[in-house]
Amino acid sequence: MSSAQETEKEQLKEQVEALEKEVELLRGKKEVELVGDRYEEHDWQKICNIDFEGTRDPADLRCFWQNFLHPSINKSPWSRQEVQQLKEVSRRHQDHNWDHIAQDLGTGRTAFMCLQTYQRFVSDSLKRRRWTEAEDRLLRELVNKMRIGNYIPYTQISYFMEGREPAQLIYRWNQVLDPNIKKGPWSPKEDQLLLRAVARHGERNWWKIRLEVPGRTDSSCRDRYHDTLKEGVKRGGFDAQENELLLKLVEKHGVGRWAKIAAEIPNRSDAQCLRAWKRAVRRSLASAAVR
Structure with a gap:
């Protein structure tokens, strides 16, 4: 404005005022209004190439956005009343057509979230038996395909593993399948890392402790500490x-x-x-x- 000609100043002033009004309108909008409808199409290929440097499949990004990240999706914990309502709605639809079930439920849940919660709290078909080689192979493939950096969307992965809930997937991956898991004897350096982590986090937060002992699971950290390193614990077999x-x-x-x-x-x-x-x-x- 200071360097513009007199004839241009009035035009610039009008442009600034128009932009300020536009910004004010945007500030008054809700987040869901700014990002658009959940199913609104975006240039997922461009997002894949620029923001993820080609490491993610465009279809996977769209699925993740529409089924989990969009701000219109209700991510709060399910209440007992909502689970009961889901049971009644799914029964009316004969446990099929989860898009319609989610719409009839009317609580901001996606079809996938309804199916996952149904499997976890309503259905009696969840598997409690041992994991099969085929399931382990499928879980490895899904983690490699769907993970974004260190984030693994277990809830989304459970959609593709019939009868398995996210908690089962988390335990199986972190305790058994993760290729970074280290087995075998502990080194003196690992023992020192473990002792420092226990001193920092206490004797209960093993999921935090394991992050400071690379390659070891929370259960192996716990067993090593209680069986070998903790003062006052008796060693050897029971008399x-x-x-x-x-x-x-x-x-x-x-x-x-x-x-x-x-x-x-x-x-x-x-x-x-x-x-x-x-x-x-x-x-x-x-x-x-x-x-």
Whole structure:
């Protein structure tokens, strides 16, 4: 404005005022109004090439946007009332046509979210059995295809793995399938990293601790600390007195209540109690087979 000719100043002033009004209008709009409809088409190939440097498939980006990231999607936890409503709506549609089910539900959920929640909380068909080689192979393929950097969309992946819920996928990948998982003996350097992480995060936040011990799972970090590094923990196998006490406590608390059981066996961890119990069961079965 200061360097413009007098004849241009009035025109520039009008342009500035028009832009200020436009900005003010944009500020008053909701986020969903700014980004457009969930199914509005964008140049996904351009987004793929520029923003993701060609590392993502355009169809995958569109699917991720329309089924998870769009701000119109309700990402809040499901309430019991909403799950019950989903059960009733899905029954009316005979558990088919999830687009219509999501629309009739009317709570801002996507068809995929309705199907995933139905499988998790309503359906009785979720698999609880052992993982098959085919399932492991499919999970590896889906993670390699759908991950964005360090982010793995387990909820979206579960849509392609019938009968498996996100929590199952998270556990299977992080504890078994991730190629970065390190197995075998611990090094002195790893022990130091583990001790520092425990000092920083405490003895409960193992998912945080494992991030500071590259290649080790949260369960392996926990077992290493409690079995080897923690002060005051007794090493070695259970003696006759400990085994007798263990059997009484299992009868008292039940199998699986290892934290409670360990609290009543001096200087023993819950993991040690579990392993001692398994050894006792194996010995009992072996004795029965001999007889």
